[in-house]
Amino acid sequence: MTSRTDRRFDISEADQRAASERDRDRILYSSTFRRLSGITQVVRSGESDVFHTRLAHTLKVAQVGRRLAQKYLSDQPEESKALGVDPEVVEAACLAHDLGHPPFGHAGEKVLNELVLAAGNEDGFEGNAQSFRVLTKVAVRFEENDGLDLTRATLAACIKYPWSRDSNHPKKSKKWGFYTTDVADFNFARASHAGEQKTAEAEIMDWADDIAYSVHDLEDFHRCGAIPWRAIFPKDDNSQTEHRLAEVVKSAQDSWSDKPEDAEGRLRRAYRRLQRIFETNVAELVSETYESSREQRYQLRYITSFMISRYFAGMTLRIPADQIADSCVEFDTDLQDEIVILKQIIRYYIIGSPNLMAQQRGQERILRQLFKDLFEDCCRASGPKYFPKKFHYLNEVTRSEEYADDNSRLARVVSDAICMMTEAEAIALHGRLRGTLSGSVLDPIVR
Numbered sequence: 014m015t016s017r018t019d020r021r022f023d024i025s026e027a028d029q030r031a032a033s034e035r036d037r038d039r040i041l042y043s044s045t046f047r048r049l050s051g052i053t054q055v056v057r058s059g060e061s062d063v064f065h066t067r068l069a070h071t072l073k074v075a076q077v078g079r080r081l082a083q084k085y086l087s088d089q090p091e092e093s094k095a096l097g098v099d100p101e102v103v104e105a106a107c108l109a110h111d112l113g114h115p116p117f118g119h120a121g122e123k124v125l126n127e128l129v130l131a132a133g134n135e136d137g138f139e140g141n142a143q144s145f146r147v148l149t150k151v152a153v154r155f156e157e158n159d160g161l162d163l164t165r166a167t168l169a170a171c172i173k174y175p176w177s178r179d180s181n182h183p184k185k186s187k188k189w190g191f192y193t194t195d196v197a198d199f200n201f202a203r204a205s206h207a208g209e210q211k212t213a214e215a216e217i218m219d220w221a222d223d224i225a226y227s228v229h230d231l232e233d234f235h236r237c238g239a240i241p242w243r244a245i246f247p248k249d250d251n252s253q254t255e256h257r258l259a260e261v262v263k264s265a266q267d268s269w270s271d272k273p274e275d276a277e278g279r280l281r282r283a284y285r286r287l288q289r290i291f292e293t294n295v296a297e298l299v300s301e302t303y304e305s306s307r308e309q310r311y312q313l314r315y316i317t318s319f320m321i322s323r324y325f326a327g328m329t330l331r332i333p334a335d336q337i338a339d340s341c342v343e344f345d346t347d348l349q350d351e352i353v354i355l356k357q358i359i360r361y362y363i364i365g366s367p368n369l370m371a372q373q374r375g376q377e378r379i380l381r382q383l384f385k386d387l388f389e390d391c392c393r394a395s396g397p398k399y400f401p402k403k404f405h406y407l408n409e410v411t412r413s414e415e416y417a418d419d420n421s422r423l424a425r426v427v428s429d430a431i432c433m434m435t436e437a438e439a440i441a442l443h444g445r446l447r448g449t450l451s452g453s454v455l456d457p458i459v460r
Contacts, residue, residue, distance in 0.1 A: 015204045017097060017166035022158045033101035036167040040108045043152050043161065046071075049111060051435025053118035054230065065233055067118075071111055073229055077321065078107035078221035085217070085330055092330035096213035096341050099166065106170035106218040112152075113143025115428075116436040117376040124380045125428050132388065132424035133417060135180070136192040141173050143432055145191050149198040150410055151429055159410055160198075168202035170214035175203060187270070194414040194425070208337035213330060216342045224324045227355035232317050235303060240362050242299035246288045258284050265357035283350035294319060324348055380431070383443040387427045392420070399446070401459035404430040434459060 018032040030038070040046055049068035065073075082100035085093045092098075115121035115138075125138040136142070148171060149160040174190035177199075191199040206212055211219065234240045245261070247254045262280045269276060291299050298312040327348035333339030390397035396408075407426045416422040431439065441458045444450030452458065 018164050020162050022162045032164050036163045037105040039161045045112050045152050074221050074225045075104045075107035079104040081217050089330050095332050102166045102170050103214050103217050105167045109171050112147045114140045115432045116439040120373040124377045128384045129424045132420050134421040134424045142191050169212045175209045213341045220328045227352050228320045279350045283354045379443045386446045391423045
């Protein structure tokens, strides 16, 4: 009989902490977690102190996720008990949810997927699948086994997409939660969960991520003046409002996978609700240039708190009639739609800006060249002598797994290695290998 607190190896001795508390602490103290301070959230890590790094984002997701879980325990005790909601598990999953993100964020993720597939590895690369691999294979905690040896509950809570890559399936070719080489760990984590529905704790983690991303990142870009709120929500000109509404709604529709038939109408109504919220609560904030005055900072804190509290009501738990086919949560579609609009504002004004796109073009080139150098040199019989010692054990990890051929295996070694680097380390190693940065012989770059 399986238990939520089972571990695959369970070689460490128990202490005063609950099993889920030990999971949370193992993730928090791992070097892969600390690495997130050097990884892009939306804007390049190190760009400015005003922007969230992936670590700052992760900490806020963990805070939101824990508070959501506590809210369900208070407001829906029966459903929470039946679905096994544990705030410690949710927080652990939130802390872990981005561990596998490569240097340069989603731009890096796209490039690595192309390169791994081109090398013959049909699993490709996906940030969520990589996060699961970090927890079960790549992270170092014990001499006797790979990974952090987390409980079933925490591993299952980390899986946003409970399926592997399927190139013939529209949804599964875009997002997947594990590589086929990690299927034993996936089966262990999901032993009590048939079908492809997320666990309740994974749903909470995912919703917390949506809330933090849509609210906190908008706060960043407001502070630096990158989002023209008065242009997004014009005050008086109805024709201008209608034009901007149509523009944002069309962009949101185009990027909305599995969108409903009435997507346009829903998004238009969501846009109007957001406009009323901003005009009613912080009209001055959206009409003035942000200069970090005390009043502006107060208003920014107020609207951030208001929006997070609003979206706390966006999801409720339910005990599914069919454990395989039915979800264990229900969403308020109005609040979901508002999240879609807020995300689109970030995409439209920030991710789609020429300045950021030019920066990402250079970042993609760095990753392509770095992957090429490492992969080609790893294919040689002796392997590259410059390969950082931190990554040597990855060869042993992959040799215990099944791959179609050695190229496929080495593509995973290289992608694992790149995903253990911060952006500064990736840039420095690329520069040294390409001869554009000599560096110092006393600096190993990757520590």
